Amino acid sequence: MSTPAPPASSTSTAAASPTTAPTDGAPSGDDPFADVGRRRRLAESLRTGLTVWRRSIQVRVVASTMVLSALVVGAVGWFLLQQTRDGLLDDRVEAVVAEAGNETAEAQDRLLAASGTDADAAGQRVQLIEPIVNRGEARGFAVVLAGPTEPGESLGEAGDTQFTPGLDVASVPPALVAHFADSSSPAWTYGRIRSEDDRGRSRSGPAVVVGSQVELPADGETYTLYYLFPLEDEEETLALVTRALLTAAVLLLLLVGGVTFLVTRQVVTPIRLARQVAERLAAGRLTERLRVAGEDDLARLATSFNQMASNLQTQIRQLEELSRLQRRFVSDVSHELRTPLTTVRMASDVLYDARDSFPGGTGRAAELLQTELDRFEVLLADLLEISRFDAGAAVLEIEDVDLADLARRVVDVTRPLADQRGVSVVVDAPARRVRAEADARRVERVIRNLVTNAIDHARPTSGDAAGAGAGAGQGDGTAADVVVRVEGDDRAAAVAVRDYGIGLESGESAMVFNRFWRADPARARTSGGTGLGLSISLEDAHLHGGWLQAWGRPGAGAQFRLTLPRRSGGELRQSPLPLVPTDAGSRR
Incomplete structure (x- = not known):
């Protein structure tokens, strides 16, 4: 009982929602200042979010894990839904095709058992359709009996079409009707069943439509029976499975996010503490140390960090002491040299003033002595200036x-x-x-x-x-x-x-x-x-x-x-003159 007709629709319904005009939350009067403020707050929020994303390893790890988990859970959930849907539809199609075949066989037997002298075709059609309609109302399916139709004629245009009360005859898919124009083999397809209840309210839902043909003995014509089996139970089952999968997916994502947060926190927290301690060490607080707890890799890292900090503290103190001693030595030596230098300067001035009365070599020696004393005084002044810079006293x-x-x-x-x-x-x-x-x-x-x-x-x-x-x-x-x-x-x-x-x-x-x-x-x-x-x-x-x-x-x-x-205490950003001269390519 296979069919060449393709499926006509899916098994789920989409509820129509009323269309509403979009609103942007703008205040009455379209205040431009409020719009600028809203954009500024949005830009500030984006900058804050990007800053947190760049600086926090924990945020990136948790977000990446949840996104990947969402993709995996979505793929698995979609696969399970497809398998569940296909299984439900296959079972339902197999059952309704078998039931439709039984109904058609039973109806054909009733027609064959009728009196051969009965030539009332209308009466036979009523005898054919009424038992099926009654059983359909009890079992939850609808039926349509269509007489011979002309090519291109729809079921609604045929005058001898009989069907379950309240059923819209247009529910029978045109593809299935076209199938019986060229073939007499039973066939089925998906469609939508539309009907009205006792209160006149319209209903619509997915259905499986099965068609088969019978021959009426009274007139020898072939009639087609269309059975419309609703898929409401399968639709509710699929919706229940979908809600269960969504709930499980949300809970699983929250669980994965929480576990990732706790795991990364155990790793990131010691790193943040190490960063804070390193910043305080860089600021000169050399006594800062990490707290060591446990014997794992992070504890060993903290121990190594503390040892490094202790060694750096020792080295820095030694260097500071050596620098202090050096500055004091330079300052002391420079000051101590001033007294003998003054005496030597006085003697040199006397010799320099009397150089013309000395022999040639002695006069030249007095001039050299005066020159080197001048250079020595400049050197001594420079050393004192350097010591003031080193001591921060300038x-x-x-x-x-x-x-x-x-x-x-x-x-x-x-x-x-x-x-x-x-x-x-x-x-x-x-x-x-x-x-x-x-x-x-x-x-x-x-x-x-x-x-x-x-x-x-x-x-x-x-x-x-x-x-x-x-x-x-x-x-x-x-x-x-x-x-x-x-x-x-x-x-x-x-x-x-x-x-x-x-x-x-x-x-x-x-x-x-x-x-x-x-x-x-x-x-x-x-x-x-x-x-x-x-x-x-x-x-x-x-x-x-x-x-x-x-x-x-x-x-x-x-x-x-x-x-x-230009102003004392001002901050420089650029210089009025280039560092590389414009004639850098020339060679003198």
Whole structure:
């Protein structure tokens, strides 16, 4: 009793819901400020959620586990529902096809047992359909008896169609009707049964429709019996199974989420505690330790962390003690040297003043003694300044400073040294004042250190060019060996010192500020420097909240840039002058 007709509908119904106009919760009057506030709160909520997602391993693990579990449970639930649905429908179809076959066979037997002289076709149709209708009302199925129909004629248009009271004849699927136009074999398909109850209320539901044909002896015509078996019980069973699976899935997801949360909490909580302790250690609270509980891997990790913290504390205290002793030693030695240095200075001044009366070698020795004493005094002053920086005792004397005036003053002071080296130095500054709130003495010292350093490492041009560059005035740096540029904006002021000397190798721009460091150890300090000038300059820049940076390229020279905030305590974001000069590609 197979059928070639395809299924016509599913076994579940979808309840129609009334259509309502969408609302967005906007207040009456469409207040634009309320809409902006709502969007701002939504954006803030999204940012908070993304922040929690990025920073919390526990949230990511729990969410990922629940999403994967939901996918697995959904797939398994869908498979179980499909299997349950197919099983229920297969059993129901097998039962209704068998029942329809029995009804048709019994009806055919009744017709064959009728008197051969009975030629009342209408009476035979009533005798055929009434017992089936009565049994259908008792057993819960409906029946339609359709007489011979013309091709393309529906059951509702046939005048001799008889059916169960209240049944809509259109419930018989057209595909099944079309099947019997070409074949007489029984067939079945899915459809929807529509009917009205005693109170006139319409009902609709899924059904299995089985069709078979019988021959009426009175007129010799073939009639078709359509049996409509509702699937309401199967639909309720499937709905019950669906609700049970959904309830079980929700409970399972909650259980999985809770278990994942508890498991990750046991792992994440010690990690969070370790992070907090590490942050406190980084803040200088070296006595912080993790609490060790148990003997598992996390407990061993906490023990190792505490041992590492103890070792770091010991090392840091030793370094702090050594640094304190070093600073005190430098300070004490510097102060103790002042007294003998004063005595030696007095004796040296006497010898230097009388050098013309000494023989040639003795007079030259007096001059060398005076020069080295000058350098020694500068070194001693630099050591004292470094000790003050190390001890955190350096303070600023803030005033309104014009960096262009300071740069010109420094260039005038260092002019004899530049002339001695054959180096031309110019200042490139705007006509307006470039002012900043700073300590004039310290800023002038920084610029002087940068200029003398540039003179030491500049590559002198010919004497004529040098003289021309030195006398060229200010503002044109193309003819000079050292160019001092000054520029400023609303937030910062900067001074850049550019030379065209030997330059810096890769990585030396960070080392150049180390104490007593030299780019070329074999090179003499022609300016009488001590090797601490750039280190002190860097500390002065940091004391102002500014930057002191270096750039260099072998054979293309170097540039040092000092950047200071216009207002004391201001925050720097960028410098008015580029660190890499615009003529970095040229080679002098």
